[in-house]
Amino acid sequence: MTTSSIPGYRLGDTTLPKSPLTKDDLATLKTTLLFGDADVAALRQAHGVVEDQVEAILDVWYGFVGSTPHLLAYFSDAKTHQPLDAYLDAVRKRFGQWILDTCRADYDEAWLAWQDEIGRRHHRSGKNRTDGVSAAPHIPMRYVLALAVPISVTMKPFLAKKGHASAEVEAMHAAWSKAVLLQAILWSRPYAREGDF
Amino acid sequence: MTTSSIPGYRLGDTTLPKSPLTKDDLATLKTTLLFGDADVAALRQAHGVVEDQVEAILDVWYGFVGSTPHLLAYFSDAKTHQPLDAYLDAVRKRFGQWILDTCRADYDEAWLAWQDEIGRRHHRSGKNRTDGVSAAPHIPMRYVLALAVPISVTMKPFLAKKGHASAEVEAMHAAWSKAVLLQAILWSRPYAREGDF
Ligand code: HEM
Numbered sequence A, B: 001m002t003t004s005s006i007p008g009y010r011l012g013d014t015t016l017p018k019s020p021l022t023k024d025d026l027a028t029l030k031t032t033l034l035f036g037d038a039d040v041a042a043l044r045q046a047h048g049v050v051e052d053q054v055e056a057i058l059d060v061w062y063g064f065v066g067s068t069p070h071l072l073a074y075f076s077d078a079k080t081h082q083p084l085d086a087y088l089d090a091v092r093k094r095f096g097q098w099i100l101d102t103c104r105a106d107y108d109e110a111w112l113a114w115q116d117e118i119g120r121r122h123h124r125s126g127k128n129r130t131d132g133v134s135a136a137p138h139i140p141m142r143y144v145l146a147l148a149v150p151i152s153v154t155m156k157p158f159l160a161k162k163g164h165a166s167a168e169v170e171a172m173h174a175a176w177s178k179a180v181l182l183q184a185i186l187w188s189r190p191y192a193r194e195g196d197f
């Protein structure tokens, strides 16, 4: 893994601010989501399935965002409204890495701190800084949460592509869907009023 | 339908504050969630399937909340931490009605205003008022969003119980899951900082 060569990628960077969430907070959140050890195992299995399909998966997701004007706006210049190709490309590299990270997350403090940072990067408090761009300054919380659906639904055919039994594909897909929503929820923290998250 | 006989039920009550969301805002949110006309139709079909199963569904959900201490806490007295049976019962009646409402929602202004009110009822700005109780004053946003998973997953067997083809059950279940997340997202509005939702 050459993650250090991806500009702006900071999972494991010990200089990131700590997440205000404790490991106990994360545990109760996982319980609420029915996210358990079987899901962790299914995600590990999914890693091997999607590892060589990352670019094809990103093509689908970027296709969706690129063809949905109210979403493409957040990758576009705040003034000219032109899509910023360099920004789209820079984020795409980290997005690909995130697919693999989601499959093998270990849910420790470094992972929690990184989720908090990804939240800020969607929120007005941190968007555009990593890539030094002048794009739209803030992605509304409702879209961040709602995009969990396409990011989940579209994964199923990729998980089914390596000949696993249908029950295994279902298990990997359910685990993936929960892991995506779990992260989107963690990313919504900077959006919530003090004490409300 | 004798919804008027359910204390605290206010879908269609024209004295509710208007939702700040426009119909266009709702349309782009639905697009982001891949929620379309086929989902609306599948939910209408689900209505007939679950209509006579509402109490059994509520038994499952109340069983989950009742056996999960960090969730039961929000139905419990803020000081004594004892579950408030009258509160649980009062909410259960509206929750049953909500299942049917979710299947036949028409997504108009009255529906949007009611979503906003349900959001406030989970948030510190409106919790406990409807039933005049002294329960824990606020449900954290992360749990409201996360509970969308159990509320979705547990619905599948009920949707499968009336002998529909597996593809129809899948379609009803996908539509149900999106409709639940859509509403949980709308309910998170009062939690978001000004301008962030
Ligand atoms: C579940 C929903 C979402 C997932 C899983 C997701 C995933 C990601 C990931 C992995 C990154 C890269 C983080 C990094 O390493 O820097 C990212 C950044 C970004 N995403 Fe999302 N995202 C979601 C929602 C959205 C939505 C709704 C939009 C709206 C178009 C969006 C637009 C962006 C943008 C513009 C960036 C770059 C932010 C920056 O300036 O650093 N994302 N997203």
Ligand code: HEM
Pocket (backbone or CB within 6 Å): B008, B009, B010, B065, B071, B072, B074, B075, B091, B094, B095, B098, B118, B121, B122, B126, B127, B128, B129, B130, B131, B139, B143, B144, B145, B146, B147, B148, B149, B151, B180, B184
């Ligand atoms: C997707 C997630 C959720 C759904 C679909 C849901 C559904 C509902 C519904 C339909 C009502 C009745 C609204 C009304 O007519 O007054 C309600 C109220 C309530 N829910 Fe939830 N809920 C969710 C998350 C949660 C969570 C995580 C908790 C934590 C235990 C919770 C606890 C309550 C309580 C205590 C009330 C009564 C609030 C009041 O004082 O008015 N809900 N919920």
